[in-house]
Amino acid sequence: MKSVLKSITLSMLALGMMSSALAAAELRFTVWTGNEAHLAMLNGIAESFRETHPDVTVRFETIPAGDYTQKLTFQLAGGNPPDAGWMMEDAASTFANAGVLEDLAPTLNAAEGYDLADFSEPAMGLWGADGKVWGVPFSTSPFVIFYNKDMFDKAGLEDPLALAAKGEWDMETFQEVAKALAEATGKWGFEFKDGQGYDTRIMHALMPPIRAYGGDVWANQECGFDKPEAIAAVQQLHDMTFKDKSIVPPGENGDYFSGNSAMTINQISRASLMPDAGFNWGIAPLPTGPGGEAPVIGQAAIVVFTAGRQKELAAAFVAHMTNEANVAKMAQFFPPARNSVLSSEAFTASNNLIPAEQMEVVGNAIANGKVLPSHERSPQLLAAMKPRVDALWRADANVEESLKTVCAAIQPLL
Amino acid sequence: MTARDERAPWLTLKMREAMEAWLFISPTLAGFLIFFVGPLCAVVWYSLTEWNLLSQQSVFVGLDNYDDALFHNLDFWQVVRNSIVFAIGLVPLNMALALALALALSRRFAGVVFFRTVFFAPVVTSAVAWAIVWKFLLQGEAGFVNQMLAGIGIHGPNWLREPDWAMVAVIVTRVIKMVGLNMILYIAALQAIPRDYEAAARLEGASNWQIFRMITWPLLGPTTLVIMVITTIGSFKVFDHIYLMTGGGPENGTLVLAFYIYQQGFQFFDVGYASALAMIMFVIVMGLTVVQLALRRRDT
Known part of the structure; x- marks a missing residue:
């Protein structure tokens, strides 16, 4: 009798455990x-x-x-x-x-x-x-400009937030300021997002200036890299990199968060890195361009x-x-x-x-x-763009021709 | 009549032995079938389909993937060319360096173990750490290598950003990483050559070069063949090194077959196409191995 009771109790217990396991998820x-x-x-x-x-x-x-x-x-x-x-x-x-x-x-x-x-x-x-x-x-x-306030002070320049407040923070000023910073500090004026603008973050590097100039990388299944707005925007980045030597060039390291670049472009989640950076800093909007304000998200x-x-x-x-x-x-x-x-x-x-x-x-x-643009064939688009964009980042590259080859490569995929 | 014979009188001794042998090899055989032959057959089947990894939709397309890769895809031939350039650059350099190191380190002298360890250490170093450190050393003007070159008046290239130099950089860093393994194989082979041969040759007045050419090199033949085959196969299979150092760039200059297959399968989710490329790579590597073995057979 005792053993029968024991089995019933055990079975009940097991069933109870099973039912609670079923309800829990x-x-x-x-x-x-x-x-x-x-x-x-x-x-x-x-x-x-x-x-x-x-x-x-x-x-x-x-x-x-x-x-x-x-x-x-x-x-x-x-x-x-x-x-x-x-x-x-x-x-x-x-x-x-x-x-x-x-x-x-x-x-x-x-x-x-x-x-x-x-x-x-x-x-x-x-x-x-x-x-x-x-x-x-x-x-x-949104993408914003992170700037190193100490480097701006050292170069005796107004910071981007102050310039933006005066309505003077545009692509032209951005180029001048970056050059002045590089010359005054001996470091870099600007670094692409996380230093990966030539590799995994091509779009993050090219998209904001192209939109500031009033262009787009693609729209309505048509490539926009070879349009005059995009060519002008990329030409400016190219000049800054190879003529002004103010943007960290391909193959070099100029980490903003370690104080090696005066400005970078990033999102506010990266602000969590700033308390350890050891310098005064701020954020400002992206510079405006001929296309007006063009925040990128x-x-x-x-x-x-x-x-x-x-x-x-x-x-x-x-x-x-x-x-x-x-x-x-x-x-x-x-x-x-x-x-x-x-x-x-x-x-x-x-x-x-x-x-x-x-x-x-x-x-x-x-x-x-x-x-930022998306596409159902994004991975293929990026892979097709990558080698052509690589060719763009040579000091002697013809920007317009390079961007035309980018369009030739991605247009069939769009 | 023994008890065993009573239980299975129809089994001959030969059959029993064969059965036992099959039983003993069955675990290995099962592993071989499940983990090698099975996937290989699956890849053959996948290569005949258009299978999207993400949507899990699969359609039989016959030989379309092969047709596309071989006759319509211009990138594919650049990738094959890159793989061949990588192999041609890597295999002779690796073997020559391995042999030179082995000749220097096969004799006993104070500190020989230290030097062998130094040259073998990269083989057991993490591929990730190796690639990251080299990527850092090979930076543009600020890179350590270019700083060193500048010290002797040479303006070094932007190693990993110029297609030709990037190929040179990945080959040389790969050779330094893997040369220790071939060095050890050569040392073992050199130590297996009886000393008497060299002593006899010296008595006959043979020079070092003559001893090497007439005695050492021919006796190293089988080892050289093994090294050549495994190094060639390894050079076609290289993936991690490329993935970490250049990602196939710049301008697809270091995009090799294994990395291209990975890109098609795991970045574009096109498993069918990736499988067809894997089969083509299998045929290329198999063909090269057969040629190497045939050449060796002809020489002997």
Whole structure:
């Protein structure tokens, strides 16, 4: 009798454990940040999701940014997709076109108090069409100029923020200032984003000046590199690199964050590196050009994968993560795409490293900026561009001819 | 009659031995079939399809991928040319240097172990660390190598940003990294040559060069063949070094076959095309190996 009772008790216990295991769920969410402050904030948001979904935990899995898209592809191809994750703008079209991203519109529209229309329309451009939403942008981060205030002071020059306030911060001044800085300090005047403007960040190097001159790299399936605006913009960069010797040239190291360049172009998430840089610094808008103000925005969104086993739950978490309160929380690190948050004072005061007047630069750029171009064949386009752009970065290169060969190479892919 | 014969009277001794032999080799055979033959057959099949890794859509296209690579893709022939230039630059340089080092270090003298270790150390050094350090040393004007050259009045090129010099740079740094391995193989072969031959030749009044040409070099033949085959195969398979140092650039100047296959498969997600390229590379490497073996057979 005793043993029968024992077996019944054990069976009940096992069943109880099984049922609680069935109710509990874990969402796997891939990100490219390993920053402790970022992860603490994300875990806080996951914790607050438990108020409505008490048995759900979210595990954030960090994949380094350089390998992110590729590893994500392997996970999808290997039948081990994460439930949700971050996605970079250059991968958006490729992934959406392959049909691997879940339409989030039904969940977001049904979520209580979730105002999808609050997201700025240009910011949503890459992430949906025909009423479908493949991703919700969480970081709409404009490119800004980071400058080394100490080097400007040493050269006796006004800094870019002051010049911008006077309406004098244009491409011409940018060239003059960079040259003067290089001559006065013996270091470099300007470094492309993370020193990778000749390799992995070709677009980040060329796009802002081309737009400032009123051009575009491509639009409406037509290559724009060989248009007069693009040629003038790239010619200026080429002159700065090889004639003025003010831009860090290919094959050289001139890290801004180590004080070897007076200016660089980057996004505000890099401000987290500045406390250790050991010099006074500031941020300013991109220089204007003949095309007027042309802020350029890099973007990242949160997506849910169709192959995931917990799609509905993952979509519900995305709705929670991108509601107004949580977008405001994330805004301290990732500039938001929600108009309500963007226009709030809380946003300009959200980053304790960047003063409010400089955060306004960020806010204005988001409101007026244009996202970096994306294309369903982005990897092929970049690979086709790369060798032709390499040829451009020779001291004796003919800029116009080089840009024509870039167009000849990418036009069939567009 | 033994007990065993009673259990299986139809088994002859020969059959039993064969069965035992198959049983003993079956674990290795299973591994070989699953991890080598299986994937190889799969690659042949994939090469006949258009398979997108991301969307997981696959369509049978027959020989279209081969046709495209061989007859329509201009980049492909530049890539093959680059691979051949890399191999032609690397194999003789590596072997000559390995032999020279082995000749110098095969004899016993104080400090010989230290020198052998110094030349072998790069072989066991992490490929990533090696490439990153060299990339740093080979920077433009501020790079260590160019600073050294400037010290003796030479204006060095921007090594990794000019296509021809980038190829030279990746070949030389690869040779320095891998030469230690071939050096060890040559040292082993040199030490296996009986000393009597050299002593007898000296008695006959042979010079060092004559001893090397008439005795040492012919006796090193089998080792030289092995080294040549494995170094050639290795040079066609080079990937990490290119990926880390130049990414195939500048101007596709160092874009070699293995890196190109990786690009097609894992950056463009076109696994079918990448598989066709892998098959072409397999045929090229196999062909070169057969030619090398045939030449050796003809010589002996």
